Amino acid sequence: MAFSNGAESLLSPPRDEEHLVLDRTPSSYNPLLTFNLAKGEKKHYQQQYADMYFARLAQLKPAVEQIAGDAWEDFEVAGETVSKVERVLDVRQGQLCWVVGTIYMEMPLKPNILDDITKDHWIVAPPPRVKFISPSGGDQVMLEDESGRLRLTGSFLPSILLVTGCIVAVLGTENANGDFEVLDLKVPDLPRQPERWERDDGEAALNSKAVKQERTQAGKIAVVSGLGISGDAGDALTLDMLMEYLLGESTSPKDQEQAARISRLIIAGNSLASASPIPGREEAAAKKSGHRKYGYDSSAYNAAPTGHLDVLLSTLLPSIPITLLPGESDPTQTTLPQQPIHPAMFSHSRAYMTLPEQEETGWFDSVTNPWEGDVDGWRLLGTGGQPVDDVFKYVEGDDRLEMMEAMLRWRLCAPTAPDTLFSYPFQDGDPFVIADCPHVYFVGNQPRFDTTVVEGPTGQSVRMIAVPKFRQTGELVLLDAETLEAEVVRFEVFGGD
Amino acid sequence: MAQDYTEWLAINVLNDQQLVSYRSLSRALKVHSNLAKQMLFDFHRKQNAKKPGTVHATYLITGTKRKATPITDGTQSQEHGEDTVMQSSPLLPSSSAAKPEEEDVDTILLQTVMLVKEEHLEKAQVTFESITGMHIYSLQANGLGDIQALTECNRKIAVDYASEDPLEIWKQYGTIQNPNVKRRTQRRQPPPPAPAPAKDAAPKAKLVSTTSKPAVLKKEGSKDSQDSKPASKPTSAKATPEPSKKPPMNKRQGSDIFKSFAKGKTKAQAAQESQESVVSTPKAAPEDEPMGGFSDEDEADEVEAAVVEDDSTVVNGKSKKDREAELQAMMNQEDEVMEDAAEDSPEIAEPDADEGAIDKPDSQAADEPKETVQVENGRIRGRRRVMRKKTVKDEDGYLVTKEEAAWESFSEDEPAPKKIKVPPTTSMNKPAAAAAGKKSAKPGQGNIMSFFSKK
Numbered sequence: 035m036a037f038s039n040g041a042e043s044l045l046s047p048p049r050d051e052e053h054l055v056l057d058r059t060p061s062s063y064n065p066l067l068t069f070n071l072a073k074g075e076k077k078h079y080q081q082q083y084a085d086m087y088f089a090r091l092a093q094l095k096p097a098v099e100q101i102a103g104d105a106w107e108d109f110e111v112a113g114e115t116v117s118k119v120e121r122v123l124d125v126r127q128g129q130l131c132w133v134v135g136t137i138y139m140e141m142p143l144k145p146n147i148l149d150d151i152t153k154d155h156w157i158v159a160p161p162p163r164v165k166f167i168s169p170s171g172g173d174q175v176m177l178e179d180e181s182g183r184l185r186l187t188g189s190f191l192p193s194i195l196l197v198t199g200c201i202v203a204v205l206g207t208e209n210a211n212g213d214f215e216v217l218d219l220k221v222p223d224l225p226r227q228p229e230r231w232e233r234d235d236g237e238a239a240l241n242s243k244a245v246k247q248e249r250t251q252a253g254k255i256a257v258v259s260g261l262g263i264s265g266d267a268g269d270a271l272t273l274d275m276l277m278e279y280l281l282g283e284s285t286s287p288k289d290q291e292q293a294a295r296i297s298r299l300i301i302a303g304n305s306l307a308s309a310s311p312i313p314g315r316e317e318a319a320a321k322k323s324g325h326r327k328y329g330y331d332s333s334a335y336n337a338a339p340t341g342h343l344d345v346l347l348s349t350l351l352p353s354i355p356i357t358l359l360p361g362e363s364d365p366t367q368t369t370l371p372q373q374p375i376h377p378a379m380f381s382h383s384r385a386y387m388t389l390p391e392q393e394e395t396g397w398f399d400s401v402t403n404p405w406e407g408d409v410d411g412w413r414l415l416g417t418g419g420q421p422v423d424d425v426f427k428y429v430e431g432d433d434r435l436e437m438m439e440a441m442l443r444w445r446l447c448a449p450t451a452p453d454t455l456f457s458y459p460f461q462d463g464d465p466f467v468i469a470d471c472p473h474v475y476f477v478g479n480q481p482r483f484d485t486t487v488v489e490g491p492t493g494q495s496v497r498m499i500a501v502p503k504f505r506q507t508g509e510l511v512l513l514d515a516e517t518l519e520a521e522v523v524r525f526e527v528f529g530g531d
Numbered sequence: 532m533a534q535d536y537t538e539w540l541a542i543n544v545l546n547d548q549q550l551v552s553y554r555s556l557s558r559a560l561k562v563h564s565n566l567a568k569q570m571l572f573d574f575h576r577k578q579n580a581k582k583p584g585t586v587h588a589t590y591l592i593t594g595t596k597r598k599a600t601p602i603t604d605g606t607q608s609q610e611h612g613e614d615t616v617m618q619s620s621p622l623l624p625s626s627s628a629a630k631p632e633e634e635d636v637d638t639i640l641l642q643t644v645m646l647v648k649e650e651h652l653e654k655a656q657v658t659f660e661s662i663t664g665m666h667i668y669s670l671q672a673n674g675l676g677d678i679q680a681l682t683e684c685n686r687k688i689a690v691d692y693a694s695e696d697p698l699e700i701w702k703q704y705g706t707i708q709n710p711n712v713k714r715r716t717q718r719r720q721p722p723p724p725a726p727a728p729a730k731d732a733a734p735k736a737k738l739v740s741t742t743s744k745p746a747v748l749k750k751e752g753s754k755d756s757q758d759s760k761p762a763s764k765p766t767s768a769k770a771t772p773e774p775s776k777k778p779p780m781n782k783r784q785g786s787d788i789f790k791s792f793a794k795g796k797t798k799a800q801a802a803q804e805s806q807e808s809v810v811s812t813p814k815a816a817p818e819d820e821p822m823g824g825f826s827d828e829d830e831a832d833e834v835e836a837a838v839v840e841d842d843s844t845v846v847n848g849k850s851k852k853d854r855e856a857e858l859q860a861m862m863n864q865e866d867e868v869m870e871d872a873a874e875d876s877p878e879i880a881e882p883d884a885d886e887g888a889i890d891k892p893d894s895q896a897a898d899e900p901k902e903t904v905q906v907e908n909g910r911i912r913g914r915r916r917v918m919r920k921k922t923v924k925d926e927d928g929y930l931v932t933k934e935e936a937a938w939e940s941f942s943e944d945e946p947a948p949k950k951i952k953v954p955p956t957t958s959m960n961k962p963a964a965a966a967a968g969k970k971s972a973k974p975g976q977g978n979i980m981s982f983f984s985k986k
Contacts, residue, residue, distance in 0.1 A: 044666035282707035286664025
């Protein structure tokens with residue numbers, strides 16, 4: 035165990051030295067409103083979900099066709115050249131062809147409306163499943179487009195990651211059973227990646243302002259998720275340690291200098307442990323009404339966690355700007371895209387947010403989940419974890435990074451919406467399609483920290499980060515905004531043994 | 532200054548047996564946090580030199596730990612290793628086995644910040660490979676039983692020093708300053724932090740803070756807090772709760788109680804009743820509906836809340852006077868429609884439709900003045916005449932629907948406020964009706980009880 039220089043400077047009586055007050059590195063911030071929905075009455079739920087699939091197919095078909103066309107142009111099997119087929123139903127038996135469509139996974143263990151009916155008739159409902167994969171191969175993979183559906187088979191399939199909703203091009207032929215035997219499969223792969231500062235420079239150029247060449251050295255971006263604040267004591271101490279570290283009050287002067295380089299904090303979901311969940315049918319019937327005072331039942335609603343979160347945020351805000359994404363257990367809707375947590379929840383931190391009618395972004399930005407934006411010039415794409423957790427249920431294995439990479443290559447940040455992931459019925463287009471390749475893709479509330487870099491066909495490179503739950507691991511991820519490298523700071527309390 | 536902190540620490544740690552962290556010390560003596568840490572160290576050493584074991588400390592160690600719990604299976608080096616670059620294969624085989632060849636190369640810098648009690652300090656230091664910083668976190672007189680008790684220090688700081696403006700005062704504590712902070716001044720102050728987070732205290736604090744406005748309400752402040760207690764008893768036996776609807780309703784209810792009552796506790800009581808009945812009937816709707824219904828209404832409510840918050844001072848002042856005048860007029864009138872209010876409200880499926888039955892006392896408020904229009908904040912708002920339908924029970928027991936003119940306040944910005952202003956006006960009118968009802972129906976004791984027992 036080695037002590038660094040100056041590590042023990044605070045283990046000494048007070049001397050007449052000057053204690054510096056540090057200044058934080060500024061953060062350049064320019065969020066996008068890709069996932070913001072219209073408010074109030076302008077949001078409709080009358081439309082069908084099928085439109086989302088059609089829109090998705092229309093948006094991604096050109097890209098897949100290009101890649102597939104390039105790859106399979108001169109492909110030959112047993113002297114037969116491959117031809118492109120426009121619609122899924124145009125596939126003829128015995129003809130070698132390739133076609134583009136949407137994947138649909140037929141899995142008997144997926145959540146089914148019939149399970150709800152079972153609950154009505156039988157007392158015990160089937161337990162929720164960790165994975166939807168049926169053990170005996172009851173799962174089927176189908177390719178679908180506006181014309182129809184085609185069942186896919188072949189030994190090639192089990193080797194690839196597929197979930198409902200991804201747009202692919204398959205090469206193969208129809209066999210005697212009417213199933214399409216797959217020989218090869220292509221995905222859209224990563225989209226075009228903007229340059230760093232592209233959007234900021236573009237906006238400045240449009241406004242005829244001089245494009246800034248001089249930019250200060252960017253600092254670090256702190257990402258944390260799964261704070262899991264509930265009313266009970268639990269891990270409040272690690273939260274306090276996190277807060278003091280970010281404020282630059284705890285640790286030695288040298289570490290404080292490091293902390294002063296953190297320019298922004300992004301909280302990626304699940305800040306609250308439970309958002310006063312709406313009780314299920316049985317629970318609501320069984321529970322007798324609690325004592326109602328001031329018009330609400332105090333035993334059903336506990337305001338302490340929100341208050342605690344608010345105090346935590348308002349302590350951090352004077353020093354560091356915060357972007358808050360909602361998560362599965364946060365007080366906003368359960369359907370994706372989750373809308374920003376309302377300022378009404380933050381009575382103290384509200385002062386740092388902008389009013390609804392103001393155009394500029396606030397110091398404290400409560401944003402949607404998923405979220406896209408520019409921080410320090412880099413394009414960031416992040417979610418609170420629900421899409422990846424849902425993809426996890428479809429595939430074998432536990433490698434979250436693999437699933438995240440697959441989602442990037444499918445160009446979908448939530449491929450299983452609206453099949454098993456609740457979503458808003460978009461009509462005009464699917465915003466879950468990743469239009470610009472991000473530089474950083476972070477996903478919150480994952481079981482472990484993990485990170486890697488993914489490369490694309492035209493030189494794109496994406497840093498993927500799986501952010502662990504703070505409540506369980508006590509880990510804070512620091513992303514260096516100049517080099518895009520990740521490091522971790524872990525807060526813990528010594529167990530004593 | 533050297534004497535101050537020794538004295539202060541002696542009093543707080545030894546005499547009062549309190550838990551003092553470096554943050555509490557820095558706030559109390561208004562010094563830099565690093566200086567506070569040094570003060571704690573000095574005090575700890577001196578006291579233990581005099582009498583060993585009098586003062587116990589907890590330490591905060593920062594550094595890199597040994598390879599006990601690696602992030603990846605890489606070597607624990609200080610420099611960043613090469614990150615693997617995933618091959619650009621379109622789809623990866625979905626194997627659950629770890630990929631050993633990549634993990635050797637990955638190294639992620641992992642720093643640990645660890646809080647440790649004095650007695651475990653040696654053991655903790657051993658787990659670290661290199662330590663970049665160590666200082667005293669807190670002092671206490673006896674041993675620290677549960678280390679989680681340290682959260683109490685920060686909680687106390689949040690409460691005791693809540694009035695300090697962070698942007699001005701925190702510089703002296705050594706917090707990292709940010710010159711780009713944007714903060715706007717609020718018209719309405721956030722509710723003061725209640726030291727004992729009793730849930731009664733929270734709505735009471737809100738009620739108390741709203742009384743800081745018009746002077747008329749001040750004398751009612753203490754009265755209402757007592758009124759709410761007996762009011763809550765009859766309401767306890769009422770409909771099933773709806774947690775997600777409570778918070779926005781509660782806030783509006785709090786302010787409406789103030790706005791609407793002039794005297795008499797029945798108004799507050801009846802206000803609660805009416806809110807409960809309005810709230811209970813949507814629950815009768817199928818279970819699946821509340822999901823969509825809540826989000827829309829709550830959203831609309833909250834949009835209104837944001838709007839109301841900014842302009843509340845002005846709106847409150849104007850309409851409060853009007854409503855007070857209304858209530859006075861209602862006091863002096865006979866009331867024959869109190870029972871109708873009770874019967875009609877359960878029939879109503881949604882709060883929006885309430886305006887039919889419940890707004891009938893509106894017609895009795897004959898001294899609504901003229902139609903006024905004001906331009907404020909770019910919005911046109913004021914009072915205007917609107918035709919409303921009133922359903923009234925005749926002496927024969929027939930329901931008669933009449934169209935009558937009524938006054939309502941409007942704002943031209945969004946249609947949402949019009950929709951939302953209806954529940955406040957309905958709850959405002961119900962207590963008025965109930966109050967008038969009580970006055971006139973005093974001889975008929977049975978009528979009053981039937982009104983309440985229906986809920």
